[in-house]
Amino acid sequence: MPRSSVSKLLQDLEQHLGTKLVERSTRALTITPEGEAYRDLALGLLADLDAMDAAAGQARSSPRGRLRVDVGSSLANLVIIYLGEGGLDVGRWSTELHGDPAARR
Structure with a gap:
């Protein structure tokens, strides 16, 4: 200027x-x-x-809300491990993890 x-x-x-x-x-x-x-x-x-x-x-830039994951039981274990190791910032998320009901029988 x-x-x-x-x-x-x-x-x-x-x-x-x-x-x-x-x-x-x-x-x-x-x-x-x-x-x-x-x-x-x-x-x-x-x-x-x-x-x-x-x-x-x-x-x-920070996602928030509910994250609901419907997966088969073997994939659910991988997702749980991933979330437990901090692979996803879940600070503003509430999470629900549902395994495949057919796989539980």
Whole structure:
């Protein structure tokens, strides 16, 4: 972003707030105490937004619900072993495993 655009946005923000955020000289910009307080609050808000995005993204990427598996008894044993070894993240799943009723006879 061009320096002139940043300068204009900063001036607009200062006008909106009714206070100076930086002191300008021909050689430097110095942040005012009001500018420091505003920056600190803005950084806190940005951190909160990042946390909100991360939480929402995690909720979308983590499957949840009920997992019901109907399989024959020999395959059921493999599924039980797989789940027991952590092969599937079941933290948000409730699981039901049903073997083939015909195989139980």
